[in-house]
Amino acid sequence: MTIIYEPKGKALEYSPLAINLYNGCDHACKYCYCPGIFRKTLENWSKESAPRKNILAQLEKSAAKYANDPREILFSFTSDPYQNDTAAKLTREALLICEKHNLRCQVLTKNGMAATKDFDIIKRNDWKFGSTIIFKSESLREEWEPGAPSIESRIEAVKIAHSMGIYTWVSIEPVVDAGEAISVIKELKPYVSFWKVGKINHFPTVEKIIDWHKFLVDAESALAGSSFYIKKDLEKFRVK
Ligand code: SF4
Numbered sequence: 066m067t068i069i070y071e072p073k074g075k076a077l078e079y080s081p082l083a084i085n086l087y088n089g090c091d092h093a094c095k096y097c098y099c100p101g102i103f104r105k106t107l108e109n110w111s112k113e114s115a116p117r118k119n120i121l122a123q124l125e126k127s128a129a130k131y132a133n134d135p136r137e138i139l140f141s142f143t144s145d146p147y148q149n150d151t152a153a154k155l156t157r158e159a160l161l162i163c164e165k166h167n168l169r170c171q172v173l174t175k176n177g178m179a180a181t182k183d184f185d186i187i188k189r190n191d192w193k194f195g196s197t198i199i200f201k202s203e204s205l206r207e208e209w210e211p212g213a214p215s216i217e218s219r220i221e222a223v224k225i226a227h228s229m230g231i232y233t234w235v236s237i238e239p240v241v242d243a244g245e246a247i248s249v250i251k252e253l254k255p256y257v258s259f260w261k262v263g264k265i266n267h268f269p270t271v272e273k274i275i276d277w278h279k280f281l282v283d284a285e286s287a288l289a290g291s292s293f294y295i296k297k298d299l300e301k302f303r304v305k
Contacts, residue, residue: 068120068127069138069168078296079236079261080139080171082131084124086155087144089114092175093212096239096268099143111212114148121158128166137193138163140172145213147176153183160186171195173236175213177222187231193258194226195234200245201252209241220253227256238263238296241271243280250287260288263296277302 072083090099093111100110117123131138140146146156156172160183163170171193174180180187180194187194196219200206206216226233235257240246250260262284265271281295281302295303 067130068123069131072139072142075297076142078294079142079173081136082134082138083140083142084127084138084159085117085141085143086120086124086146086159087114087116087141087148087152090144091148091212092145092210094210096209096241096265098267102143114144116151116155120155121162124159124162128162128168131168132166134168137169137171140170145174145176146172147174147179148212150179153179157183157186164190171234173197175210175219177219177226178214181222181225184226184229184231187226188229191232193232193234194223195236196223197236197238198223198249198253199237199240200242201248202242202245205242205245223253224256227258232258234259234261236261236263237284239265239268240275240280241265241268243275243283246280247283247287250284254287254291258292260291260293261296262288262293262299264299264302266298278304 069082069084089110091111091114093107100107140156147153160170164186169192172180173195175197177196198216198219201216203216223233233256235253237246264277277299281299
């Protein structure tokens with residue numbers, strides 16, 4: 066896989082191009098699909114997290130190849146670009162390389178407060194700041210995203226980005242509690258430019274207890290007046 070790459074399948078619903086600077090992710094989310102892709106346990110996936118070898122030198126070459134490409138590059142599908150201080154420094158360097166080659170970037174993180182240090186770059190390039198916030202409850206956060214920063218800090222970062230005039234988007238996926246997801250929409254609606262809403266897959270115990278049609282109806286009602294995209298997995302539950 067080249068450093069900047071074109072995702073396939075469901076990932077295309079998120080971004081036409083993407084980049085992954087790391088192998089592994091400290092956040093250790095219980096629902097993370099990456100350990101399965103890379104044939105690791107979640108424990109190994111999170112404990113062995115490290116930057117990819119010679120990543121910035123490789124990015125220089127890849128960015129030159131894609132120079133001036135108008136398609137957005139997502140940081141990242143298979144790790145959080147701000148998962149720790151080392152990752153945050155690397156991400157800043159990577160964003161600067163992309164800026165030099167006139168590329169367009171969007172970041173997606175659960176550590177929004179670390180990303181605020183890059184809001185200068187994001188703002189001056191009209192890039193996008195995204196955060197995954199699927200519930201408001203800290204106990205759910207501890208259960209499902211044990212290594213990730215608090216929900217409060219993510220909400221604060223979205224508000225800071227919005228106050229700076231940065232385009233903000235929030236990913237509501239995976240949904241582990243429908244009511245909590247709707248609460249996030251209601252609280253953050255004034256601060257979010259765009260929403261992406263999905264469901265949960267590969268977790269039958271959660272999947273079967275949520276009424277997905279009702280969630281779809283409730284989410285669209287809560288999102289009235291906002292810009293949003295319903296992911297195909299959830300869209301299937303629309304009653305025609
Ligand atoms: S933040 Fe994303 S990549 Fe990191 S463990 Fe959680 S789901 Fe996986």
